[in-house]
Amino acid sequence: DTGVSQDPRHKITKRGQNVTFRCDPISEHNRLYWYRQTLGQGPEFLTYFQNEAQLEKSRLLSDRFSAERPKGSFSTLEIQRTEQGDSAMYLCASSLPEKNTGELFFGEGSRLTVL
Amino acid sequence: RKEVEQDPGPFNVPEGATVAFNCTYSNSASQSFFWYRQDCRKEPKLLMSVYSSGNEDGRFTAQLNRASQYISLLIRDSKLSDSATYLCVVNSYTGGFKTIFGAGTRLFVKA
Numbered sequence: 001d002t003g004v005s006q007d008p009r010h011k012i013t014k015r016g017q018n019v020t021f022r023c024d025p026i027s028e029h030n031r032l033y034w035y036r037q038t039l040g041q042g043p044e045f046l047t048y049f050q051n052e053a054q055l056e057k058s059r060l061l062s063d064r065f066s067a068e069r070p071k072g073s074f075s076t077l078e079i080q081r082t083e084q085g086d087s088a089m090y091l092c093a094s095s096l097p098e099k100n101t102g103e104l105f106f107g108e109g110s111r112l113t114v115l
Numbered sequence: 116r117k118e119v120e121q122d123p124g125p126f127n128v129p130e131g132a133t134v135a136f137n138c139t140y141s142n143s144a145s146q147s148f149f150w151y152r153q154d155c156r157k158e159p160k161l162l163m164s165v166y167s168s169g170n171e172d173g174r175f176t177a178q179l180n181r182a183s184q185y186i187s188l189l190i191r192d193s194k195l196s197d198s199a200t201y202l203c204v205v206n207s208y209t210g211g212f213k214t215i216f217g218a219g220t221r222l223f224v225k226a
Contacts, residue, residue, distance in 0.1 A: 033214065042119075042202050042216035043159060056211040091158060102147045102206060104214060106158035 002026060004107035006092050012113045013082055021077045021110040025094030032075050033104060034067055035091040043091055049075060082114045116141055118215045121203050125221035132193050136220050138186040138203030148179055149204040150188045153219065159202055162188075193224045 005024045013019050025032045030051050035043035046065065047057045051072040060066070064082075069075040079086055089111050093104040121138045128134050140148075148165040163170060165177040165186050176189040186203055203217035 035216075040218070042218045045213050045215055048212065048214075056213060058211065059213070102149060102164060103161045104159075106160070108158050 004092055004094050004105050006090075006107035006110050008110055009108065010111045010113075012115065014115050015082060015084060017082055018078065018080045019082055019112060020079075021090050021092075021112075022074060023077070023092030023094075023107060024074045025092070026096075026105055027073075029094035029096045029105070030072070031095045031097055032069055033093040033095070034075070034077050035093065036061070037089045037091055037109070038087075046077075079112070082112075084114045087112055087114045117218075118142060118207075119203055119205050119217040121201075121217040122220045123218075125223055127223045127225060128193055129225050130193060130195060132224075133189065133191045134193055134222060135190075136188040136201050136203070136222075138188075138217055140184050140186070140203075140205045140215075142205070142207045142209060143184060144209045145184075145205045145207045147206040148186050149206075150175075150177055150186075151202040151204055151216070153200045153202055155199075159216070162201070190222075193222075195224050195226060198222055198224045 007022045033048040034046040037043045047067050049069040064080045067077045089109040091109045093106045095104050119140050150162040151159040152162045153159040165179045167179045169178045174191045178187045200219040200221045202219045205215050207213050
């Protein structure tokens, strides 16, 4: 399967713990995006990378959220000192803008539950 | 005001009905527009791009009105398999690139 993969698919943690999610994009895609989705809402844009450069991070929800893409391939999203309000589905997507279709390819998401 | 706003739904329609979804966006500098479909507990997937000239893909027709900052999706002869959430999506390049999703409109097609 050469689609976008995310790990873990499910994470249950206690409030105050740190969690990290990993995303492996489609291999030739140079753009990678992170979104958060809560029940009944559309995906909420968090940040995106062009290769290893994080070009937009003003939408990260707080300074507890950080993302990296050190080698321009996989990315991690870390949430420090988790709160119950962080419970959501975290979606990763990738794209190849040079194809000019604008299509984002999403992974199946990482569902976070904070107790 | 939300950047992308959609009909709140849900829409409950019988098979064979025609259903229209509406979407408005606030950033007049937005440059590209899409409809995505999301099935329950699945990831969003591209349904179609939206152009000012309008585009059609089988039973689906999408339209963009830049002057009104309005996007529409029309589904004709709806099928049970069309039941899903339809997400309006806007790409904006002002103040940095962003792909913004609407909250989605849920469609239930009944036999």
